[in-house]
Amino acid sequence: MIAAQLLAYYFTELKDDQVKKIDKYLYAMRLSDETLTDIMSRFKKEMEDGLSRDTNPTAIVKMLPTFVRSIPDGTEKGDFIALDLGGSHFRILRVKVSHEKKQTVQMESEIYDTPEDIIHGTGTRLFDHVAECLGDFMEKKQIKDKKLPVGFTFSFPCMQSKLDEGILLTWTKRFKASGVEGMDVVKLLNKAIKKRGVK
Incomplete structure (x- = not known):
């Protein structure tokens, strides 16, 4: 419109x-x-x-199950972090959902560049970059001591057998980071976050 x-x-x-x-x-x-x-x-x-x-x-068009069995129903509340990796930029959001008199959603976000040398480097460097950006975001928003649920949008074809797992089938969109295809990207993210010390 x-x-x-x-x-x-x-x-x-x-x-x-x-x-x-x-x-x-x-x-x-x-x-x-x-x-x-x-x-x-x-x-x-x-x-x-x-x-x-x-x-x-x-098949040219991969139809992969996501194991998402429900969608939001309006009763959700809380403080969440959302990570979105899928292009030349990496986006982090803090989403606060409350139900005082009516449902309100507050969002704060930061966009971080994903340089070519990281896109074409190693998977370790890529996920270390993600963890570094997450640490910077949490520092800026003064939430580094909070434990918040994280949602991870990883916009590449992945095979899933459960909600918190994604095996990268193949890179697309110019990404070529080595050592990631065939691996669980959720584990790689968690490993980088632990190494960085982000809570």
């Missing part, structure tokens, strides 16, 4: 010749109904291949 409003605003601010140039480029990107239907059916087949036990190993 907001994106549509912004587009409408920008288009009203453009001159006619600018709008014509944009329309010319957008026209070339239009797809016919037949092409869209073909894309949809191919994508559906790839998802079905990913879901099938027989074709999953060779």
